[in-house]
Amino acid sequence: MSLTDFLHGVETVVVDSGPRPIQTVRSSVIGLIGTAPEANEVAFPLDFPVLVNRRQAAAMIGKTGTLPQAIDAIYDQGGALIVVIRVADAEQENAQLSKVIGGVDAETGAFTGVHVLRAAEAECGVAPMIFIAPGFTHQRPIGVSGHTVTAQGNGYTHAEVTFTGGGVGAVLPSATVILTNGKVTGLDFTSLGYGIVSPVTAQISGDGVGAAISIQTGASANPVVGELKQLADAMKAHIIADGPATTDSAAFSYRNDHGTRRVYIVDPKVSGWSVKTNTYAIEPASPRVAGLIARVDNVSGFWESPSNKEVYGMGGISRPIDYAYGDKNSRANILNENQIATFIRDDGWYLWGNRTCSADEKFAFLSVSRTADMIDISIAKAHRWAVDRSITKNYLDDVTASVKAYMRQLKTKGAILGGDCWVDPEFNTEADITQGHVTFSYDFTPPYPAERVTFRSHLVSDYIRNLFA
Incomplete structure (x- = not known):
């Protein structure tokens, strides 16, 4: 509009200024990845996000695989929005982990596995803020645990490393070669591999000569959690990871694989009623914890800790966890001291533990980390109007x-x-x-x-x- 334009009459000028209200984004949308071989292919296509907002919406998920029991465990806690991602079923564990991890389909360019979470907001209208993959986050498969440069060689301006061995079904590691003054001084691993059952050999190729590296293998970080971390960072989400549910020592080793605020570990497994067997069955704890977080968010707010809140539908836990008021040496307290959440029984079963795996004490508490995320995301999303x-x-x-x-x-x-x-x-x-x-x-x-x-x-x-x- 130009004030120099001639007008004989009345006009309206819209003044588009002033502050805008900011609405907090949904904090408790759960991203659930798993298997369901009997699911209806139309209702729950493979590697595609499907929004489930109540039990009835999951009626066609079937009764087998990891998804049906997980959905039931979540809704035992109350209402929740779940973005369900169904992956193909595989007989061998390593192959199954690879399907859960996924990536990008070479033919269609579509996301697969956990990476489908990236498409959730576009397809479902909501962004998952809590990631779970029950049944696939508790393992510590054998992978690369270290390497030794036995000969540096010389004359290299570029070099590559190729891995062989590992055994049937193994997923081999990937790495780039570190060169210093024409010599091979180490490897920078982008993946440690998993499911390795026999020795792994590294072969150096390039324009130099004489370099040799030996590879050591051992229990390594869970690959599904490792893949979810980058997504959690990008989407400001948190991963509820199931611990090994075997011993305290195994739980501590699992905890030491992670140093990010994005991972919240729960151990051990819990028992929930199974409609398939008509009895209590041991199952991963992450779905019930995710459902509990959603319930606490809806009732009290995202800033409230889920710890010391009753978990519904639990019949027990898979290994004894003792707890007593003021007892610093109880198993529950020792697990919490090592940033592992657990469960205690005191007039019901309660989640017990506040801390993430954060190496930064500022984000040690799950509720603090989630509060910071909610504020950051809400402010950013509400100000698209301010661009340009x-x-x-x-x-x-x-x-x-x-x-x-x-x-x-x-x-x-x-x-x-x-x-x-x-x-x-x-x-x-x-x-x-x-x-x-x-x-x-x-x-x-x-x-x-x-x-x-x-x-x-x-x-x-x-x-x-x-x-x-």
Whole structure:
């Protein structure tokens, strides 16, 4: 509109400025990956995300495979949105893990396995924030545990490594060669492989000569969890990983495979009622924990810890976990001390444990990590309107006002203790603005769970005088 245009009459000018409301994204959508050989192919096609919002929507999933029992366990906890990804069934475990991991179909270019989670928002309208693959995250398959350069060789300007051996069904590792001054000084592994049952040999090829490397194998990190980590980072989601459910030592080894806030380990397995066998059956715990998180989110909010909340539908656990108030040496406390959540029985079965596998103490608590994610995603999604607008004083004020209002709303709900938003001149120089780059800064403080409550007991004689008052 130009004010110099001639008009004899009345016109309306729409002023499209001012702050916009920010809506928090759904925090408890569950991404579930598994098998269901008897599923209806139309209702649940292979390697395609299907949104399930209630038990009835999963009626055609069948009764075999890992998906039916997992869906039942989730809905035992209450209502939830589940993005179900069905992968093909395989007889051999290594082949099954590969189908769950998936990738990109060479012929169609479509995602397969866990990577279908990337397409969930486009196909289902919601983005999963909790990842589970029950039955496929507890293993620590044999893979590469180390390597030794036995001869560095010389004259290399480029080199490649080829792996052979490993046995039938093994998935061999992949790596790039590290060169220093024409010599081979090591390997940078992009995958450690898994399912290895015989020695693995590394062959160096290139324009140099004389390099040789020996490969050591041993129990390695779960490949499904390893594949999910990159997706969890990109989608700001969390993986509920089932521990080995065998011994404390095995659980500790499993825990040491991970150092990210994106992984939350639960151990051991639990028992739930099976409609197939008409009795209690041992099953992975991750579906019940995921369903519990969804229930807590819906009832209390995403900022509330799922720990010390009753898990519905549990008949017991697969190995004894002792717990006593104030006992630092109980098995439950030792597992929690090592960032492994477990279950205790005290007027019902309760999830017990707050901590992720984060190497950064700032994100040690699951509820804190999820709160930070929800705020970051919600603010980013709500400001697409701000892209490509003219950078003016009113524009800066509108965006900061939107975020400030959102922080006030979260504080009122108890989701944060406080928060603010501002424009920092240090990050908005003339050079930045002329390149169309504007930066807004915000901060917030999430509430922390009262993981340790201490009562200081004093035995005194002061109140004896009351006897004679």
